[in-house]
Amino acid sequence: MQHKTFKQAFMQLCVLVALSFMAFGFTANLGLDSYEIYLNNRLILKQYVNQPLSLRKLQLEKAEANDKLRINYTHCHGNGIGTGRSIAVKDERGNTLRKWDFADGDGTNVGMTIAVTELTQLERKHAHQDLSLHYASKELPKGELLAFLR
Incomplete structure (x- = not known):
């Protein structure tokens, strides 16, 4: 059971990192005059x-x-x-x-x-x-x- 929750937490962390790259990776010129x-x-x-x-x-x-x-x-x-x-x-x-x-x-x-x-x-x-x-x-x-x- 512990192995399955660690695996789920690790997958959630990977998804969060991937979403962060997608969200912030394409906004280099956002917020610039x-x-x-x-x-x-x-x-x-x-x-x-x-x-x-x-x-x-x-x-x-x-x-x-x-x-x-x-x-x-x-x-x-x-x-x-x-x-x-x-x-x-x-x-x-x-x-x-x-x-x-x-x-x-x-x-x-x-x-x-x-x-x-x-x-x-x-x-x-x-x-x-x-x-x-x-x-x-x-x-x-x-x-x-x-x-x-x-």
Whole structure:
């Protein structure tokens, strides 16, 4: 009788371990903020915020005058779309050179769109500075560095 209960306990333990691997093995990116940057409808950058820092440089010199940059930022909590969203271009000292405010996202209004000409004008005006693109929202008031413009 004891042998049978030990065998049952061992089998239950094996099933529990297998279920744990199945439940947690496929959720590596669950709970992480992420963003995608599109030039028109072409994905040019996709990043999870905890990934190691990459160069993340947006090269817009070949972009056309009427091209649009669209940024989709997804938060790990709530409905995934932020409230009080903004995108800012900052110089190397952290000074905000330009800021765009966007309406709260809903199921159909996820992306934040900026005309590429506005970004290239800032690049020309501040040619000797490193410029960076930042996202902020009520959920992320300190903001997040998305990419460098050069």
